[in-house]
Amino acid sequence: MTAIKENFSLKKFNTFGVDVSCRYFAEIGSEQDIQNLIADDKYNRQQKFVLGGGSNILFTKNFDGIVLHDRFEGIGVVSVDEDYAFVKAGAGEAWHELVLYCLGKNFGGVENLSLIPGFVGAAPIQNIGAYGEELKNVFHSLTAIDLSTGEPKVFSADECRFGYRDSIFKREAKNKYIITDVTLRLNKKPVINTTYGAIEKELEHMNVTSPTIGDVSNAVIKIRSSKLPDPKVIGNCGSFFKNPTIPIEKYDRLQHVFPDLVAYPAQGNAMKLSAGWMIEKCGWKGKRNGNVGMHKDQALVLVNYGGATGRELLQHAAEVQKSVKESFGIIMEAEVNVL
Ligand SMILES: Cc1cc2nc3c(=O)[nH]c(=O)nc-3n(C[C@H](O)[C@H](O)[C@H](O)COP(=O)(O)OP(=O)(O)OC[C@H]3O[C@@H](n4cnc5c(N)ncnc54)[C@H](O)[C@@H]3O)c2cc1C
Incomplete structure (x- = not known):
């Protein structure tokens, strides 16, 4: 029982x-x-x-x-073909353990996603992403059990409907399933992705000229450890808001008013605005309000300095959201799940 x-x-x-x-x-x-x-x-x-x-x-x-x-456990290779290795992991395994397993076998594709906290089973929920990569680029399939009927179902990548920090599990399938395992399709001939500027700089710093996936992972770990607050020291969930995506015409108008606006090209003639930059411009970076605030080095990270209630944290997030809307006319959506 x-x-x-x-x-x-x-x-x-x-x-x-x-x-x-x-x-x-x-x-x-x-x-x-x-x-x-x-x-x-x-x-x-x-x-x-x-x-x-x-x-x-x-x-x-x-x-x-x-x-x-x-608590679903286990990581293993399920099959290999000429180009790819298929690795299946129990949903209760730590995500970074899966990354280390793949690095150990020289299977490429998850090195840029090193050190993201949390379990394997949650990775598809928001299509975790970092440093120029997203889970969907290596995702093959997952198994989930319907919580009302107990029926298992396999979801393909298409069925998961991945988007930017989004999937079917944040929409129609929200809270309906427990994911039990995830299978990734990894490259047996790793392709190095250092397009994200900070990685190149870190590799240079490490004196690495022809990086392996292990080097990329080490660079990512170094960057993350120096930039992001450790939840063991200060309560947080990483980025609280998503970076808002807007049509290029709207971006052009906004950029006219704010020439130093920080944004990146996104799919479909759109631009992804830096939510952290807007929050900082509104004066919230490092500003403490009782037990809560936006982190002093990372304006996008909502923190609990100790003893804050969930309502206090949510109230602070709402104030930040309101002031960004007033200043930029942009509505930021929460990345973190609120219950
Ligand atoms: C310091 C820090 C840095 C972070 N950096 C990043 C980053 O770079 N990129 C990024 O994408 N995220 C980042 N995150 C967010 C977080 O690590 C990821 O979203 C992670 O995938 C959450 O995993 P978890 O197991 O903790 O999920 P939980 O917080 O336990 O759950 C998150 C959601 O997933 C659902 N869920 C969890 N497991 C299952 C399951 N087995 N079946 C069905 N539903 C499930 C829950 O119901 C909930 O809705 C960061 C967080 C922190 C604290």
């Missing part, structure tokens, strides 16, 4: 460090664990929420239902 805890604290299970609890808490490591819950009327009636590493979730209140904590 699946062990279920009652009135369980989630403080250590979310990287904002918000002190909330849930009515029930269960670790799920097999399909049978899910079947047991569904067969038990008491638990099946409860609202369900899947929690991985808690590094992309803002709890604003206690959760009056059952939290299913992902």
Whole structure:
């Protein structure tokens, strides 16, 4: 039988460090664990929420239902062909462990995504991305179990409908499934991607002229460690907002008013605006408001200096969002899931 805890604290299970609890808490490591819950009327009636590493979730209140904590384990090669290796990982594995596994086998494609916190099962939810790469570029398929019927279903990349920090699991399929494993398609002849400026600079600094995927990973790790606040030291979930994407015509008008506007070309004749730059321009960078604020080095990172409630964090995010809208006419969307 699946062990279920009652009135369980989630403080250590979310990287904002918000002190909330849930009515029930269960670790799920097999399909049978899910079947047991569904067969038990008491638990099946409860609202369900899947929690991985808690590094992309803002709890604003206690959760009056059952939290299913992902524990699906295992990483292995499922097949190889001439060009690619297919690696499958349990949803409860740490994402960075999967990256290290691929590096160890010299399979390319995830090195730029080194050191992203959280579990493998959450990676498809927002199509994690960093340093010029996104999960969708290496994604092959995933298995998920329907939380109401217990039926497993395989999702292809197309079915996941990946977008910028987006997938079907943030839309129609939100909170309907528990992802149990993810399979990646990795390059046996790695192609190095150092297009993101900071990587080239870091490699130069490391005196590397012909980088391997290991070198790229090391460069990314160095950059991330120097730039991003460690949630063990200060509560945060990385970038709180997405970088807004706007049509090029709108960008041209805005750029006319703000000549130093920071933006990058995006797909489909659009531009991606730097949310961090706009937040900084509005004076929020490093400004503390009680227990919360936007980080002193990373304006896009909302932080809990200690003891903040989820509501305080959300209220601060709303104020930041409002002032960016007033100054730039741009509505920033939250990247972090709010519950
Ligand atoms: C310091 C820091 C830096 C970060 N940098 C980046 C970055 O560079 N790029 C980036 O993309 N993200 C980044 N993030 C955000 C975060 O690491 C990723 O979104 C990560 O994938 C979240 O994983 P998690 O296991 O912690 O998910 P959680 O926070 O536990 O869950 C996030 C969402 O996914 C759902 N979910 C989780 N697991 C499953 C599952 N098995 N089945 C179904 N639904 C599930 C949850 O219900 C929730 O809605 C950063 C976070 C921090 C704290």
